[in-house]
Amino acid sequence: MTPRPAPDLDQRRDQITRAARSVAETDGWEAVTMRRLGAELGATQPVIYSAFPGGRQALIDAVALGGFDAIAAALEAVPAEPLPRLQAYLAFAAAQPHVYEAMFSLPSGLSFGTGDGPGPLQRAFAAVRAAFPDEDDTAAEVAWATVHGLATLEISKRLPADRSVARLAYAHRALTRDDH
Secondary structure (H helix, E strand, O other): OOOOOOOOHHHHHHHHHHHHHHHHHHHOHHHOOHHHHHHHHOOOHHHHHHHOOOHHHHHHHHHHHHHHHHHHHHHHOOOOOHHHHHHHHHHHHHHOHHHHHHHHOOOOOOOOOOOOOOHHHHHHHHHHHHHOOOOOOHHHHHHHHHHHHHHHHHHOOOOOHHHHHHHHHHHHHHHOOOOO
């Protein structure tokens, strides 16, 4: 009997990343361990670590980077205008709260706000900046911070869901006033 060939490393990383998201969706990020992922995938821990030598942090960062690619795509799929981009952002966060948590709430080795962060993060910020252009990115940074705050508070159910549309309309008005 011939041994099975090792799967392509990118394919293995993708399988592990999908398994991590699945475990997080059902049991939360605290349940995402290399041992649990090995059991879920029928693989040994060394196989998991061979795909993510940086361990759990590298895996969470991979989930976060995938999330930044996905949110960038969601933002780019709507007109580069403030309200559609804010709506798309909130919709993404609501639809993928555990990925969003990996992107923003869990400890991260990703570089934010330096201009030299990973490509997916830069792409996501560029999609926000396209709707809130100014000469030094302040408008985009404040827009991102505002919609991130709304998303985080709504996902955690710390704001009443029945006022979500009113909050978004208020934020839109505040962010698009002409007296900036």
